[in-house]
Amino acid sequence: MGIIVKVDLCTGCESCVNECPFGAIEIKDDVAVIGDKCNLCGACVEACPVYAIEMTEEQAGAPAADLSAYQGLWIFAEQRVGKVAPVAYELLGEGRRLADALGTELSAVLMGAGLDAEAKALIEGGADRVYLVDDASLNEFHEDTYASVLSDLIEEYKPEIVLAGATSIGRAYIPMVATKVRTGLTADCTMLGVDLEKRMLLQTRPAFGGNIMATIVCPGHRPQMATIRPGVLKRAAADPARKGEVVKSVPRARLVSKSKLLEVIEEAGHSINISEAEVIVAGGRGMGGEKGFALLKDLADALGGVVGATRAAVDSGWMPYPHQIGQTGRTVSPKLYIACGISGAIQHLAGMQSSDVIVAINKDPNATIFNVADYGIVGDVFEVVPALIKKLRESRG
Amino acid sequence: MNIAVCVKQVPDASDVKIDKATGTMVRDGVPSILNPFDAYAVEEAIALKEKHGGNVTALTMGPPQAAEVLRHVVAMGVDDVMLLSDRAFAGADTWATSYTLGLGLKRLDNLDLVICGKQAIDGDTAQVGPGVAVNLGLPFVAYVRKVIEVGGGKMKVERLIEDGYEVVEVELPAVITVVKEINSPRMPSLKGKMKAKKLEVAPLSAADLGAILENIGLPGSPTKVVKVFSPPPKGKRETLVGTPDEQVSALVDRLAGIKVI
Ligand SMILES: Cc1cc2nc3c(=O)[nH]c(=O)nc-3n(C[C@H](O)[C@H](O)[C@H](O)COP(=O)(O)OP(=O)(O)OC[C@H]3O[C@@H](n4cnc5c(N)ncnc54)[C@H](O)[C@@H]3O)c2cc1C
Ligand SMILES: Nc1ncnc2c1ncn2[C@@H]1O[C@H](COP(=O)(O)O)[C@@H](O)[C@H]1O
Numbered sequence: 001m002g003i004i005v006k007v008d009l010c011t012g013c014e015s016c017v018n019e020c021p022f023g024a025i026e027i028k029d030d031v032a033v034i035g036d037k038c039n040l041c042g043a044c045v046e047a048c049p050v051y052a053i054e055m056t057e058e059q060a061g062a063p064a065a066d067l068s069a070y071q072g073l074w075i076f077a078e079q080r081v082g083k084v085a086p087v088a089y090e091l092l093g094e095g096r097r098l099a100d101a102l103g104t105e106l107s108a109v110l111m112g113a114g115l116d117a118e119a120k121a122l123i124e125g126g127a128d129r130v131y132l133v134d135d136a137s138l139n140e141f142h143e144d145t146y147a148s149v150l151s152d153l154i155e156e157y158k159p160e161i162v163l164a165g166a167t168s169i170g171r172a173y174i175p176m177v178a179t180k181v182r183t184g185l186t187a188d189c190t191m192l193g194v195d196l197e198k199r200m201l202l203q204t205r206p207a208f209g210g211n212i213m214a215t216i217v218c219p220g221h222r223p224q225m226a227t228i229r230p231g232v233l234k235r236a237a238a239d240p241a242r243k244g245e246v247v248k249s250v251p252r253a254r255l256v257s258k259s260k261l262l263e264v265i266e267e268a269g270h271s272i273n274i275s276e277a278e279v280i281v282a283g284g285r286g287m288g289g290e291k292g293f294a295l296l297k298d299l300a301d302a303l304g305g306v307v308g309a310t311r312a313a314v315d316s317g318w319m320p321y322p323h324q325i326g327q328t329g330r331t332v333s334p335k336l337y338i339a340c341g342i343s344g345a346i347q348h349l350a351g352m353q354s355s356d357v358i359v360a361i362n363k364d365p366n367a368t369i370f371n372v373a374d375y376g377i378v379g380d381v382f383e384v385v386p387a388l389i390k391k392l393r394e395s396r397g
Numbered sequence: 398m399n400i401a402v403c404v405k406q407v408p409d410a411s412d413v414k415i416d417k418a419t420g421t422m423v424r425d426g427v428p429s430i431l432n433p434f435d436a437y438a439v440e441e442a443i444a445l446k447e448k449h450g451g452n453v454t455a456l457t458m459g460p461p462q463a464a465e466v467l468r469h470v471v472a473m474g475v476d477d478v479m480l481l482s483d484r485a486f487a488g489a490d491t492w493a494t495s496y497t498l499g500l501g502l503k504r505l506d507n508l509d510l511v512i513c514g515k516q517a518i519d520g521d522t523a524q525v526g527p528g529v530a531v532n533l534g535l536p537f538v539a540y541v542r543k544v545i546e547v548g549g550g551k552m553k554v555e556r557l558i559e560d561g562y563e564v565v566e567v568e569l570p571a572v573i574t575v576v577k578e579i580n581s582p583r584m585p586s587l588k589g590k591m592k593a594k595k596l597e598v599a600p601l602s603a604a605d606l607g608a609i610l611e612n613i614g615l616p617g618s619p620t621k622v623v624k625v626f627s628p629p630p631k632g633k634r635e636t637l638v639g640t641p642d643e644q645v646s647a648l649v650d651r652l653a654g655i656k657v658i
């Protein structure tokens with residue numbers, strides 16, 4: 001194990017016990033004892049007021065052969081039906097900043113046929129180079145073919161950092177790539193930074209349903225890989241004058257997937273891509289029923305947004321599951337999140353806490369949702385929401 | 398059908414409370430439970446076995462007390478269990494976990510399907526399922542919300558995407574991860590509970606699995622946590638007062654002021 005308690009220094013003060021996210025520490029005979037649940041996260045090391053807990057160094061795995069052979073920052077530009085997802089431009093915005101700080105180039109990887117215009121848009125969005133894997137079989141997403149194409153590219157060109165959106169595509173196949181190329185991957189990050197001296201990507205993400213944040217690094221392996229939650233990074237303004245290079249490549253082997261896409265079904269009625277919406281109006285049990293959600297739909301329409309829901313509302317059958325936000329639903333980070341009749345259970349907060357601006361409307365002044373809200377309105381949703389719709393319509397004329 | 402399910406023991410997040418004064422998690426006496434997503438995986442495995450015959454094996458990597466979740470799933474109707482437990486596994490990230498689970502799964506003959514939960518609620522990474530698929534060299538389908546049919550060495554499923562779902566056919570054997578929508582997990586039966594009570598779980602060690610030491614536990618994990626901290630307090634927490642009309646006017650002013658609308 002990589003964590004030791006110096007018995008002579010430990011005072012048995014329990015600071016570490018309280019700080020351990022895994023409940024792995026016990027005080028026995030006035031000394032901290034680290035048990036089997038330990039995940040070696042190091043929270044106790046920082047918590048200890050008398051420096052009695054230390055991380056031992058033998059821990060990190062044998063470093064890969066030559067880290068400096070890896071250069072350049074890559075972003076994966078995901079497309080569906082020929083259109084690059086907004087998150088790719090967010091990755092380019094942040095990627096540009098990081099690549100400049102590291103003094104390296106920024107490239108985008110795009111897969112599919114007939115995507116020349118999209119490749120150009122990626123250059124305008126900040127890429128120095130686009131690796132365009134031009135093959136019609138990649139128009140559709142399949143875990144196995146995507147994973148083998150990206151791992152082959154990584155092995156060939158050896159990028160230092162690879163970022164992808166934490167979307168259903170990104171989270172499905174990027175872990176396969178990291179497994180294949182034998183490197184670390186941090187899921188669903190909400191913040192990135194770099195340690196310039198060590199050229200280390202500092203990847204920060206929520207864990208335990210957002211109750212703790214962890215900063216993760218990948219010291220001995222390359223590339224350093226992370227998926228990033230859509231909506232948390234800022235895209236740069238497109239610059240039509242930007243120049244860049246498009247490198248077309250063909251897959252190394254003929255691509256035959258072991259899966260076949262038979263049908264794509266968009267959920268009818270309303271736009272439900274809540275993961276990338278800029279405005280979300282979410283309702284909970286306090287909306288009382290389908291009628292309440294029709295009201296929220298009006299509010300969402302007035303704001304150009306979409307409707308989300310808590311598990312309680314979904315379980316009651318008022319909204320279909322794809323609208324569920326939270327630990328067992330989707331994770332969202334829109335510019336504006338309006339929570340209506342939502343108590344603010346941690347499982348719900350886990351899915352929406354990284355929103356830019358949060359508004360809460362609840363008749364219970366003690367509801368937990370107010371703790372994360374920027375603006376709170378204590379009141380009845382059936383009075384406040386109609387008033388808000390009216391006000392918005394008036395101010396738009 | 399021979400099916401394996403990967404299950405994980407996690408702290409019960411619904412029991413976690415926040416200490417209002419310090420803003421940190423109160424974890425005292427938080428019980429361990431079966432990862433909620435894995436209950437859907439187990440249910441689906443048992444339901445498929447009931448329909449097509451065969452056998453369900455549940456597998457976990459964890460400390461000795463992780464045997465508890467294996468008892469729980471046996472009570473639900475799982476046939477066999479495998480506990481991968483060794484101090485050398487401690488500190489595993491998703492890379493090392495996928496490798497270790499892969500070794501365990503390779504011991505099972507004639508596997509048709511491996512089911513994992515979408516993610517574990519402690520780490521929320523959703524990376525172990527796809528990692529296991531690569532270790533086994535099998536095709537993978539993420540976020541399955543329905544198994545439509547199985548037959549002829551293939552399986553047809555619906556999987557969730559951002560704006561709806563896809564119908565995908567995949568060759569077996571395969572690995573899938575499942576979302577909550579797929580089913581309602583059953584309660585343990587009386588007969589199952591009896592079986593679980595008598596269950597003896599013999600852990601398999603790194604040596605039993607023939608694991609390469611550089612690939613397991615902390616040494617096998619490329620990622621390293623350098624800092625854990627409480628999230629900075631969220632929100633300005635401004636309360637807008639007055640009649641509903643006054644409240645919404647104040648709100649619209651604020652939102653327009655910061656250019657959100
Ligand atoms: C493993 C697990 C996973 C979970 N995953 C999720 C998840 O992904 N997403 C999720 O949302 N939940 C999840 N939950 C459930 C979560 O714990 C809560 O039960 C749920 O979020 C509560 O939903 P709610 O806020 O709509 O309902 P409630 O907690 O019942 O709150 C309703 C609120 O509405 C207010 N209200 C009532 N009437 C009015 C009115 N007329 N005007 C104004 N306010 C009103 C009330 O004051 C109350 O605060 C999960 C739970 C578990 C155990
Ligand atoms: N230690 C483990 N033992 C068994 N299964 C696991 C373990 N860790 C993760 N899994 C499986 O992988 C899924 C995803 O976990 P994660 O990648 O940790 O979010 C879980 O739902 C389990 O099915």
